Amino acid sequence: MSHPTGARINADLLRPLLLTSWRFYLLIAFFGFFVVAGLLAWFSQMFFGFGISGIRWPVYWGFYVTNFVFWIGISHAGTLISAILRLVNAGWRRPVTRCAEVITVFALMIGAMFPIIHLGRPWLAFWLFPYPSERLIWPNFRSPLVWDFFAINTYLTGSLLFLLLPIIPDFAVVRDKTTGIRRKIYAALALGWRGTPKQWHRLETAMQIMAIAIIPVAVSVHTIVSFDFSMAPVPMWNTTIFGPYFVAGAIFSGIAGLIIAMAVLRKFLHLEDYLHPVHFENLGKLLLVMGLLWGYFVFNERLVTYYGNGPAEMTVFRRTQSGTFAPLYWTMVICNFVMPLVIMGIRKFRTITGCVIASFGVVIGMWLERFLIIVPSLGAKYLPYSFGIYRPRPAEIIITAATFAAMCLMYVLFAKAIPIISIWELKAGEHPAPGLIPPATEEHRLGDLHL
Amino acid sequence: MKAVYGLYNDGQSAQQAFNRLKAAGIAPSDITVLTAQPMEEYEFGNLDKATYMWWFACLGGLIGMSTGYALSYLTEHAWEMDVGGLPIFAWWPNLIVMFELTMLGAITATVATLVITALLPTKGRNLYDPEVTDGKILIGVENPPDGSIADLERSLSAPPGARVKRAP
Numbered sequence: 001m002s003h004p005t006g007a008r009i010n011a012d013l014l015r016p017l018l019l020t021s022w023r024f025y026l027l028i029a030f031f032g033f034f035v036v037a038g039l040l041a042w043f044s045q046m047f048f049g050f051g052i053s054g055i056r057w058p059v060y061w062g063f064y065v066t067n068f069v070f071w072i073g074i075s076h077a078g079t080l081i082s083a084i085l086r087l088v089n090a091g092w093r094r095p096v097t098r099c100a101e102v103i104t105v106f107a108l109m110i111g112a113m114f115p116i117i118h119l120g121r122p123w124l125a126f127w128l129f130p131y132p133s134e135r136l137i138w139p140n141f142r143s144p145l146v147w148d149f150f151a152i153n154t155y156l157t158g159s160l161l162f163l164l165l166p167i168i169p170d171f172a173v174v175r176d177k178t179t180g181i182r183r184k185i186y187a188a189l190a191l192g193w194r195g196t197p198k199q200w201h202r203l204e205t206a207m208q209i210m211a212i213a214i215i216p217v218a219v220s221v222h223t224i225v226s227f228d229f230s231m232a233p234v235p236m237w238n239t240t241i242f243g244p245y246f247v248a249g250a251i252f253s254g255i256a257g258l259i260i261a262m263a264v265l266r267k268f269l270h271l272e273d274y275l276h277p278v279h280f281e282n283l284g285k286l287l288l289v290m291g292l293l294w295g296y297f298v299f300n301e302r303l304v305t306y307y308g309n310g311p312a313e314m315t316v317f318r319r320t321q322s323g324t325f326a327p328l329y330w331t332m333v334i335c336n337f338v339m340p341l342v343i344m345g346i347r348k349f350r351t352i353t354g355c356v357i358a359s360f361g362v363v364i365g366m367w368l369e370r371f372l373i374i375v376p377s378l379g380a381k382y383l384p385y386s387f388g389i390y391r392p393r394p395a396e397i398i399i400t401a402a403t404f405a406a407m408c409l410m411y412v413l414f415a416k417a418i419p420i421i422s423i424w425e426l427k428a429g430e431h432p433a434p435g436l437i438p439p440a441t442e443e444h445r446l447g448d449l450h451l
Numbered sequence: 452m453k454a455v456y457g458l459y460n461d462g463q464s465a466q467q468a469f470n471r472l473k474a475a476g477i478a479p480s481d482i483t484v485l486t487a488q489p490m491e492e493y494e495f496g497n498l499d500k501a502t503y504m505w506w507f508a509c510l511g512g513l514i515g516m517s518t519g520y521a522l523s524y525l526t527e528h529a530w531e532m533d534v535g536g537l538p539i540f541a542w543w544p545n546l547i548v549m550f551e552l553t554m555l556g557a558i559t560a561t562v563a564t565l566v567i568t569a570l571l572p573t574k575g576r577n578l579y580d581p582e583v584t585d586g587k588i589l590i591g592v593e594n595p596p597d598g599s600i601a602d603l604e605r606s607l608s609a610p611p612g613a614r615v616k617r618a619p
Binding site for chain 1: 485498504537547550554561579
């Protein structure tokens with residue numbers, strides 16, 4: 001049976017770049033509509049003031065900070081997973097890494113927008129930057145918000161470079177396969193790539209160093225995002241478990257986001273010869289492990305709070321377990337724990353469809369988790385005079401929906417401009433014949449598979 | 452730039468051509484090798500392997516860490532803010548800033564080293580053939596001495612399936 005070789009890989013993976021169907025324009029129009037709606041909602045919030053949102057005393061962090069934490073979490077799909085798989089030299093990573101790295105960059109961009117959206121006057125966002133301002137207020141380096149600035153920018157820069165470096169040889173492929181203005185653009189982007197042994201060695205060494213550097217940065221980013229909460233004396237926030245709990249949750253939601261993206265790409269770009277059931281199965285197993293880890297952290301957090309029996313903590317505890325927020329809380333538990341456990345734990349359900357269903361559940365569950373960390377605690381602080389409720393208003397809901405559309409829009413545009421699977425890495429891995437790939441549900445030894 | 456080169460379908464043929472060029476007295480550093488993917492299992496794929504990139508990454512990290520220390524120390528001492536009883540220069544929180552800038556420095560230095568050492572054009576060495584993109588392996592010599600071209604062509608055409616070309 002023939003399997004994808006150099007020329008065939010080029011043809012298959014360059015097809016989305018060279019041919020444009022009406023579906024592409026339809027997708028752009030569809031997602032673009034939501035993005036424009038989100039921008040209008042944001043502009044109206046700037047024009048009419050923050051009063052049109054549901055954010056008011058005492059719950060100053062609502063949907064926007066939920067989205068911030070959620071998208072930073074989703075960003076862990078890419079660079080972290082890709083870096084780990086590169087370092088352990090997992091052969092099956094080759095078709096997966098770029099799909100994942102793209103998620104990181106776009107999710108970080110969207111996540112980093114939310115502190116700015118959350119500002120009433122976003123044109124003063126530069127006040128957040130650590131520089132001596134004319135008001136003689138220097139940034140407070142002991143504030144988690146300044147740590148966020150450093151961590152997110154380092155991670156975004158690192159992830160962007162981690163994504164771009166292995167694209168350079170693929171830019172050269174596109175350069176050689178296009179004509180006219182496109183050829184000129186891709187030639188400039190290829191930075192004179194020819195494929196000499198020196199260039200390959202330097203690129204691989206650079207990717208190795210970047211992989212080593214980016215893993216602790218990725219872990220630090222979500223730990224620091226958790227510090228935004230755990231450094232504050234708010235019931236159920238001021239806990240040491242938040243760092244690893246947030247990191248585990250971020251990887252969990254990141255894997256789910258990656259599975260969904262891969263399934264969509266496989267279906268719409270006809271990449272069945274490259275993204276095999278075994279890739280989904282492996283990611284599904286990771287999803288299962290992270291689901292169990294998430295359950296372990298939640299149990300720890302809940303049991304310690306319950307045992308401590310502090311009045312303020314127990315107020316929040318009861319609001320989420322059996323009070324106003326109980327429907328959301330138990331939906332979260334079902335989505336994040338029960339669904340992955342059942343679907344990914346039973347081998348015959350561990351198909352592409354099963355992985356996608358479980359992943360959608362996890363994405364919903366992890367968004368709810370962020371919401372349930374923020375809102376119930378802020379609405380029930382230590383003194384009853386500061387109790388309050390939060391109801392999201394249309395502006396926040398539209399902006400939230402728009403960010404999901406923006407993610408899809410950027411992903412579609414990226415897949416249109418750049419090969420979504422790394423061409424040279426696939427060639428280097430000697431892509432196997434489909435006959436060599438075991439069915440998703442069949443027991444197999446990855447070590448014997450040179451995927 | 453003038454050049455003579457052969458295009459090969461597989462690594463073994465390319466290695467044969469590489470060996471014949473060496474036997475003809477061409478230094479490995481003067482042989483141009485172009486491939487569509489890394490081919491470290493062959494000798495021709497292991498040219499120019501030595502690099503100081505790791506050291507430059509460490510240096511970049513060191514510079515980043517120093518910058519982080521200087522930024523936090525100088526900023527906090529220039530405008531002394533008492534926050535929650537913490538010292539003016541508190542190590543624990545500042546370690547976060549220093550860590551992030553260390554990593555940023557290492558990453559930036561790595562990328563700069565890659566660009567400077569591998570992507571900037573080398574004078575007189577710009578041989579390329581788009582067939583490399585389709586999986587052909589290019590082995591050739593750029594700016595060969597005029598009298599040696601015929602010999603080089605013979606060496607390059609010896610392996611099975613070879614197609615020898617001249618540029619321009």
